[in-house]
Amino acid sequence: xxxxxxxxxSEKMKEAIAASSCCAxxxxxxxxxxxxxxxxxxxxxxxxxxxxxxxxxxxxxxTMAFFDSPAGREYFGEERxxxxxxxxxxxxxxxxxxxxxxxxxxxxxxxxxxxELA
Numbered sequence: 345x346x347x348x349x350x351x352x353x354s355e356k357m358k359e360a361i362a363a364s365s366c367c368a369x370x371x372x373x374x375x376x377x378x379x380x381x382x383x384x385x386x387x388x389x390x391x392x393x394x395x396x397x398x399x400x401x402x403x404x405x406x407t408m409a410f411f412d413s414p415a416g417r418e419y420f421g422e423e424r425x426x427x428x429x430x431x432x433x434x435x436x437x438x439x440x441x442x443x444x445x446x447x448x449x450x451x452x453x454x455x456x457x458x459x460e461l462a
Contacts, residue, residue, distance in 0.1 A: 345390070349460045350381055356450045357393075363446025370400045370447060390461050393454070401451040402443040408432040 357374045360366050366374075373389075373396035380389035410416045411428040420428060428444075435444050442452030454461075 345386075345461055349457060353454055353457060353461065354378060354381065356453045360447045360450035360454075363450065365445035366447035367400055370396050370451065373397075394458060394461065397451045397455050401448045401455055404432055404436050404440055404442055404444070407443040407445075407448075408436070 357378055361371050361374045373393045377386075377389040377393040380386045408429055411420065411425045411432060416428075417425040419425075432444055440449075442448045442455075
């Protein structure tokens with residue numbers, strides 16, 4: 345893993361952790377990874393982080409389906425759910441493949457670097 349990759353992942357991981365949408369498990373795995381940078385623990389922390397990202401980062405299509413479902417409309421309210429569907433459709437048209445929340449956007453960027461993390 346190059347220093348450039350470490351820097352990019354560090355930046356995106358900090359963004360994910362700071363997002364209000366970031367779950368506790370991803371925050372913990374992300375912080376563990378950040379703490380492991382520069383140590384012999386980095387390889388193991390990277391494996392854990394990637395697994396957590398794969399478990400937690402949502403595909404945009406799945407997110408849109410939830411926003412547009414009865415459960416999504418009940419949870420967010422009709423108006424907010426409709427707006428989130430619209431924002432998701434616009435993001436998809438621009439090439440996005442992950443949920444548009446801060447945690448998924450940053451986490452997805454890290455997943456896109458998976459080959460560089462190996």
